[in-house]
Amino acid sequence: QRMVEDGFQANGRGSLGSAAMAFMRQHGVLKDIYKESEGDAHRTSRGKQVTVRTVKAPGFGPRGIARYVLPFTAFLKLKDIGADVLPPYEERYVDVAMGPEQAELYGQLSSTLTAELKEALRKGDNSLLGVVLNTLLAWPDTCFREEVVKHPRTRSLLAFTGSVYDESEPGPKEQALIDLCRREKARGRRVLAYTVYTGMRDTSGRLKSLLEQAGLKVGVLKASVDTSRREDWIMEQVERGIDVLVTNPELVKTGLDLLDFPTIVFMQTGYNVYTLQQAARRSWRIGQSLPVDVIFLGYADTAQTACLSLMAKKIAVAQSTSGDMPETGLDVLNQDGDSIEVELARRLAA
Template structure:
């Protein structure tokens, strides 16, 4: 055959067969899939025998500069040195010390190998996209629960950091952040709070979402709702069913993706619930004119890719994007971190300003700050 098509999941399984051939060109679409240089897919891709290599990605840099190194290691091994020297010369000075000289150097080094076009350059006919943040006040039992979880987790994280230091306490920190994010979404998501019955606490965010959905549907809008938590989508599902609103659902467990997509695209249902992991890429949902992000994610690139399921070539209606944020909680802090990450990507891919990136103790203090009255 002249062309071989495969997937990242199949690459390692077929490595032996694929390596028997000499290719003129190897193209990695959505190349951020090899952002972890230690993954089997990244290693197999790098071992293929090819005269030319090409990476295509809307999100070449999502969380840190190591991801960019991994893709360049596939494209031009040695251009950015080995991983250790890259970390010492570029990643740490840029992310930790905000070193503008190193940032400019890195930008210059990769520039000749980078063709960057943003969507508004390519698809000038795209309608407008309007982004809005809706800040939701937690109250009553949900607010109390946030404070209870925050206090318990703050103590747990501090104790762990005292014992092991920030770098080695990541699992406990992530568990604490997860629990706080879950309380913001809906108290029923929180597991393992001894002696706490959390079914009584009403979710201010879910109440607000349902009010929004009813208002938007009256205006004849077609809506995508994204969440990190499939368990949250099931709670939203219950609310929609109780109101007799028809919907489609896409999670990692969905067997027939195309049937769900068709139901929405052809107008059989007005609302589509999608988990960010399952629906972040590879979907064309131009029937939608409204995107709601139920909960924020650290990674702005993943959120933007989800939004662009609707705002893509073929869309002929203005798109409205709503981000639901629980006021005063760690969700607001996540939003601020998102800005830092966007700035890092901007500054490397097209010269601009960047901010320090690693989670510091000050960041953690801000995240665990009490709710204000």
């Protein structure tokens, strides 16, 4: 009715074509494509011909949203609709102790890199921040291969650590994942396992191998699967009978409802609070009939636990500002706004 009031209505022949184009011009996105070519239109010289065609493009302007959408929209949180809309949801953190050799080598690596970082910061050099943080966060999960750490500018050797676990030997956190997946399979529940490391530090292939070695059926969703096909691809894996789906949380953070995986395990989280919150609720959607369990695994007394602690504080602040006041939200509302990387670096260099 409001659109008709604004003049967007059928013409005398009952066609809405002109009204649709006018609406798109005013509130949407149209692309005018000009094509210029040379022709033989002139008797004594070649002339230029210009043709124009208009195509529609995605987009809706804020004025149109404010006039035609928001006045007729109700915004509700699922928890406000009723207690029976969604099943119980629980998040918990599990502290995993490193193996003796793993802990010893991590201590040496941490001591060496932290000393190098402090010295660089004392000289006003921030180039080691990313190198040190990424290494200390990743090494406990990737110590199945040698770690060579070089200065990003001079390429001088900062630290070297040999491998701890071979291809068929799971580390403590990997064993914790295997044990959890076995328990969930016995309960008739599938597991969604998140790992953020790809490329040089890829852990998805190793997790698949270790889980299959333990008698579990595993699917690995990679970025090579086109976005438009991911939901169908996952359903094909479910029909194939997988017990565990391994993927990067970035690949499923939006647009997918993974109701077949009521148990979610984060092997790592990364720094992005939005990605973590979205990925953690992939299976907690309308239509889910099973309780949803989300488990965060972290190696005790490492940069991983410090990172998870900072992520928890950032999430508490985000929830507080959106109206969901956590129990400890007020304690962190006076945070200084630094990124998690900067705050973590400050802790390491303290």
